[in-house]
Amino acid sequence: MISAYSRLLALGKELQLVNDSAALLGWDQEVLLPSRGIAYRAEQMSWFSGYVHERFTAAEVGEWIAEAEAGLAADDPVAAANCREWRHEYDRSTCLPTKLVQDLAEARVHSQAAWAEARKASDFSRFAPHLQKLVDLSREHAERWGYEDQLYDALIDRFERGATARGLTATLGSLREALVPVVEAATSRPAFDRSGLQGHYPIEKQSAFNREVAEAIGFDFEAGRIDTAVHPFCSGMAPYDTRLTTRYDESDFLSSLFGVLHEAGHGLYEQGLPKEWRGQPAGNSVSLGVHESQSRLWENHVGRSRAFWERWLPRAVHYFPHLAGLTPADLYAAVNQAERSHIRVEADEVTYDLHILLRFEIECAIFSGELAIADIPGEWNRRFESYFGLPVKNDAEGCLQDIHWSMAIFGYFPTYSLGNLNAAHLATSARRLDPAVARAFETADYAPLLAWMRKQIHEAGSLHLPDDLITRAAGSPVTSDALVAHLRERYLGEG
Amino acid sequence: MISAYSRLLALGKELQLVNDSAALLGWDQEVLLPSRGIAYRAEQMSWFSGYVHERFTAAEVGEWIAEAEAGLAADDPVAAANCREWRHEYDRSTCLPTKLVQDLAEARVHSQAAWAEARKASDFSRFAPHLQKLVDLSREHAERWGYEDQLYDALIDRFERGATARGLTATLGSLREALVPVVEAATSRPAFDRSGLQGHYPIEKQSAFNREVAEAIGFDFEAGRIDTAVHPFCSGMAPYDTRLTTRYDESDFLSSLFGVLHEAGHGLYEQGLPKEWRGQPAGNSVSLGVHESQSRLWENHVGRSRAFWERWLPRAVHYFPHLAGLTPADLYAAVNQAERSHIRVEADEVTYDLHILLRFEIECAIFSGELAIADIPGEWNRRFESYFGLPVKNDAEGCLQDIHWSMAIFGYFPTYSLGNLNAAHLATSARRLDPAVARAFETADYAPLLAWMRKQIHEAGSLHLPDDLITRAAGSPVTSDALVAHLRERYLGEG
Missing domain, CATH: 1.10.1370.30 (Neurolysin; domain 3)
Known part of the structure; x- marks a missing residue:
């Protein structure tokens, strides 16, 4: 049987790989992306974050973390750090209602534009x-x-x-x-x-x-x-x-x-x-x-x-x-x-x-x-x-x-x-x-x-x-x- | 109810976005990627193709295609072309046993190296x-x-x-x-x-x-x-x-x-x-x-x-x-x-x-x-x-x-x-x-x-x-x- 800890390692490796791909898209956006490509790139970035969030906040992931915590050996500092951070990130990700996250994301878009205008007008x-x-x-x-x-x-x-x-x-x-x-x-x-x-x-x-x-x-x-x-x-x-x-x-x-x-x-x-x-x-x-x-x-x-x-x-x-x-x-x-x-x-x-x-x-x-x-x-x-x-x-x-x-x-x-x-x-x-x-x-x-x-x-x-x-x-x-x-x-x- | 055709459009849009992301990674590999980054990039590319393949060859996609074909209006050339190509791609993707696909992928890796050597030796x-x-x-x-x-x-x-x-x-x-x-x-x-x-x-x-x-x-x-x-x-x-x-x-x-x-x-x-x-x-x-x-x-x-x-x-x-x-x-x-x-x-x-x-x-x-x-x-x-x-x-x-x-x-x-x-x-x-x-x-x-x-x-x-x-x-x-x-x-x- 595959242990919960192994499942978390495999999931983490996969999501890292996906996040790393998004990081290239983000880098490219700042360095190379043609000006008219920005809207589609934003859709891509949003897909990546949504995908990773959805995979990591699944109910089974919470179960794996609990199981991994319970099975943690006393002399394994790497596993201890992993469990500490998985728990921290999982709890912080899953305790937020979707609406709250969306509200903030939307408010940020508007406020960045408003800030740029306000700064321009110094007001x-x-x-x-x-x-x-x-x-x-x-x-x-x-x-x-x-x-x-x-x-x-x-x-x-x-x-x-x-x-x-x-x-x-x-x-x-x-x-x-x-x-x-x-x-x-x-x-x-x-x-x-x-x-x-x-x-x-x-x-x-x-x-x-x-x-x-x-x-x-x-x-x-x-x-x-x-x-x-x-x-x-x-x-x-x-x-x-x-x-x-x-x-x-x-x-x-x-x-x-x-x-x-x-x-x-x-x-x-x-x-x-x-x-x-x-x-x-x-x-x-x-x-x-x-x-x-x-x-x-x-x-x-x-x-x-x-x-x-x-x-x-x-x-x-x-x-x-x-x-x-x-x-x-x-x-x-x-x-x-x-x-x-x-x-x-x-x-x-x-x-x-x-x-x-x-x-x-x-x-x-x-x-x-x-x-x-x-x-x-x-x-x-x-x-x-x-x-x-x-x-x-x-x-x-x-x-x-x-x-x-x-x-x-x-x-x-x-x-x-x-x-x-x-x-x-x-x-x-x-x-x-x-x-x-x-x-x-x-x-x-x-x-x-x-x-x-x-x-x-x-x-x-x-x-x-x-x-x-x-x-x-x-x-x-x-x-x-x-x-x-x-x-x-x-x-x-x-x- | 969401029609099968609409589901296919949504899936196609999402997989296009994922494929387009993989295309940037592929482009970057040819143009910019530091030499030591190649092995990890290969893992990323493989993840993308695996993800798209898995999503598109799911059984429900086959059902959607059949339903979309059955509901095809006579005067919709775009839908007709979409159904024609979805069917073609779906049938070609799903009729191959995984082992055959993997065997060819592996054989290609080896044969490319062998070809490079054979060409060098002109043999x-x-x-x-x-x-x-x-x-x-x-x-x-x-x-x-x-x-x-x-x-x-x-x-x-x-x-x-x-x-x-x-x-x-x-x-x-x-x-x-x-x-x-x-x-x-x-x-x-x-x-x-x-x-x-x-x-x-x-x-x-x-x-x-x-x-x-x-x-x-x-x-x-x-x-x-x-x-x-x-x-x-x-x-x-x-x-x-x-x-x-x-x-x-x-x-x-x-x-x-x-x-x-x-x-x-x-x-x-x-x-x-x-x-x-x-x-x-x-x-x-x-x-x-x-x-x-x-x-x-x-x-x-x-x-x-x-x-x-x-x-x-x-x-x-x-x-x-x-x-x-x-x-x-x-x-x-x-x-x-x-x-x-x-x-x-x-x-x-x-x-x-x-x-x-x-x-x-x-x-x-x-x-x-x-x-x-x-x-x-x-x-x-x-x-x-x-x-x-x-x-x-x-x-x-x-x-x-x-x-x-x-x-x-x-x-x-x-x-x-x-x-x-x-x-x-x-x-x-x-x-x-x-x-x-x-x-x-x-x-x-x-x-x-x-x-x-x-x-x-x-x-x-x-x-x-x-x-x-x-x-x-x-x-x-x-x-x-x-x-x-x-x-x-x-x-x-x-x-």
Whole structure:
């Protein structure tokens, strides 16, 4: 007789294969799809999600999970992780009435269009009724999913298993206190003179340079690609098929380079996931906050370091000869400039988390009921001015700037800061725990760093919940200490 | 109550959507897939074909088809075509035992590898046992599918509904008789001096020129793309997503240009299929012989004409200034050179069909039992020398040159010649029937030609069987007359 656990493994493998096919369609939509093909592609995507949902939420699957849980051996951590995640996903999928899911899907379509118009007109009031509806429907989802402490926790959990508003408030609150003086000092430094960077950077040269860097840090081009897309992203769409995208600005090679370093960080994680568990929950990346730790590691801790530019400036000069007069120190200064600004996606490393904190606090206040939708712009502007010392002139540069709320992905923002915190904590710990990693950061030969992340993070898949995974890898739970120390070193020249 | 016919329409729409998704995966495999991704992609492709097969061959589908047939209204040609094709496909799919299908699939995998090795070693004997197995299994398929006259007919029918060995023997036989003196005369003409064409043709310039030409003949780039692949092909993977591929030789712009004209001909057919019938058999392209008529039309009748080069040489000079000394007559001569050669895929328009005829006659002899597998090389070489006047030095340039037999797609070759015959018959008839089309061929403004094909061929989908479709469009059944007259004009300057 085939065991329930085996049936779940077989189903998981099949649905993974189907999801991976949908991932290619999704990737293609962003990168290649002819403009008139979008409506049909949407029908295809909808078929895939419907098919997978229907198969996974069948009654027999619930029976198999119960049976697998009952038969779980004490010494099988993979099966334990699988059962934990199957149960979690099954319960969360089956407790929602179809009508609620459809209502939210429909509301999202309308609210995204409304958000785009409202942002264009810089008028939050046009978006407000849509946001109200998304918040109400999300609240209903959260009530059904359940939570121990606060309703908002059930929303965060989708992106970061085990994270809570209370825990994040403590971590991000202490980060804020430590950051404020760093931001103050960093933004008071004289600006770096960028005139030496001015020039023409042909796309094909940027592409060749980026590829060389990505290959050097370990991205496997026999199991991956880099293509061009408006929105840079990474898609790990098969065990040996991880695709990054970037975009090019022919007056600034650093923009595509850091885009590639960031996405290649995600890509290294995807390429390092345990292939023998693909299709099992244990084989998945564990959370957005851990995923973002890998992208931020390579983008910021590696790519914005002195050692990186000592190694790579000569290659940059090879591709872009007009850079010949610059020194590694110039590049180091150029890529570590702090500036107070309104737009999150343009923010530097030191001010970035203040942008996130603002959003997190507002989401907390919305879902605790303390903040009415209509009051969001006022609250945003007040907090922004207090954190950044800049007035917000309009909603477009304020609370309407991000797409996230129009997609109802509440609880997503804090994972960006978790990524920054985890990246610093892991980089610092890895250096401390492994002398080869410490040397890697000095010599800019990062193979030992990748090997450490492979072993500690990538190959663990989803065996452990995110907090546990980070604690096991780093030897201690994440705090804001490592990130603050890192930023003080970068921006204030300390340490 | 939902009618059986409506159920079939819904099922067809869903399976089309799934097949279209598989088509993107297949396209991606040829164009983009990282090398290590191939094994998993094969698993995905197999899942898709298994899923569609299982859904379509369910017992209830057979009942729906019977019910739809019984309820068919006399004045509904679309429903009639749908029922005709559903019945045909259902019966052919369900009459095969699973084991036979699996045996052939497995034998194909092995025989393709064996063929590649045999060709490399130029030793037919290594491929012979595999070919024997494929022929035996194909024979068993044909017996189960059934036929009226010859077993081989059941194999041809997969690619060309309604075509028979007897009919093709008559058509291709008369073509051969007419061709022999044309080949003789054409290959005796002095060769065109190609030195004026020598030079460097950068890929991006070729790509821009090809795109301009493809757009001018009507290919819709908002509903399609051109990419690069080792094997040029066209995939109509969604109502508004038709993709062509080509390959580039930087010493010869004509190679990629004619590749694009050929594939764009396929693409125009795909883009012109009736979108409101997508997912219904009536909405499909009708056969390979009709598909190939569209590619050959634009490649040969348009692209190799004098008028085409009068219009396009100035644009070619714009992209490739070293062509400035050439005249349209030079290009016309350059693209209409005949030469006796061993390799089909390199053959010119006038000798091409002799290559096909040879393969068709050998396939006929294999499946009639007249020719043993072991005797294929001898028979091939004897016939080749009689048609081309050239000895065959080895199997690699002889009976091992094509991949088709190793894939067990017997009955495929004759559709290439049908394409040539249909293209000439349609081009000649359209010119005769519609003065605007006749002018189009003189002015190289081909909008009326595309409009005629849209109306007569593309928009008919699979309403009519191929022979019927061509006869309705051209006003008479296809014969070899138009093709022979066309080749005499091109190669002997007649008419």
